Amino acid sequence: MENAPSIAEQLIPGSVGLALCATGSFFFTRALLRAFTARRWPTVEGEVTQSQTRSPRRGAGSTAATAGRRTYVTYRYTVGAEHLEGRRVSFGEAWDASVSTATRLAKRYPVGARVAVRYDPRRPSSAVLEPTAGWLAWVGALGCTGLFVTLLVELARVLR
Numbered sequence: 001m002e003n004a005p006s007i008a009e010q011l012i013p014g015s016v017g018l019a020l021c022a023t024g025s026f027f028f029t030r031a032l033l034r035a036f037t038a039r040r041w042p043t044v045e046g047e048v049t050q051s052q053t054r055s056p057r058r059g060a061g062s063t064a065a066t067a068g069r070r071t072y073v074t075y076r077y078t079v080g081a082e083h084l085e086g087r088r089v090s091f092g093e094a095w096d097a098s099v100s101t102a103t104r105l106a107k108r109y110p111v112g113a114r115v116a117v118r119y120d121p122r123r124p125s126s127a128v129l130e131p132t133a134g135w136l137a138w139v140g141a142l143g144c145t146g147l148f149v150t151l152l153v154e155l156a157r158v159l160r
Helices: 007-038 099-108 135-159
Strands: 043-054 070-079 082-086 114-120 123-128
Touching: 007 135, 043 099, 070 099, 070 114, 070 123, 082 114, 082 123
Parallel strands: none
Antiparallel strands: 043 070, 043 114, 070 082, 114 123
8 A cells, every 4th residue: 555645745746836827827817917908008000011921930740730820910100209010919819820810810911001009008119909818818817727726725635
């Protein structure tokens, strides 16, 4: 019969898991909150200067079928006398998308297109085209927060 793990053996992995989940929850929830806040940011007209899809770098074993695509959109805009450049389309967007999704996004923002740019009035260099949060932010925030709570309850049970 095996001995039950000691409290220390249970606390160390649990504490590491809590820290990782708390960090993930913070960053994903921050993306959601920024998306909601950005809906109230002032808007200026901008112009798309670059719009393309590329395959991100992949490690060994990846194939064209699994590589996905990333859409890179760059736009310029002016706030007051300051000429700025932005790259964010939305908050918490997925890094890799299917080829059709990436192509659709690139077509929505062709080079030379006039776009509405929302910018943070406290820091005009922070801007976004679509004040929304991608599915990755939602899944990450809910998953990390749920796992954090589960680990916290389990650690409290171990300490009793």
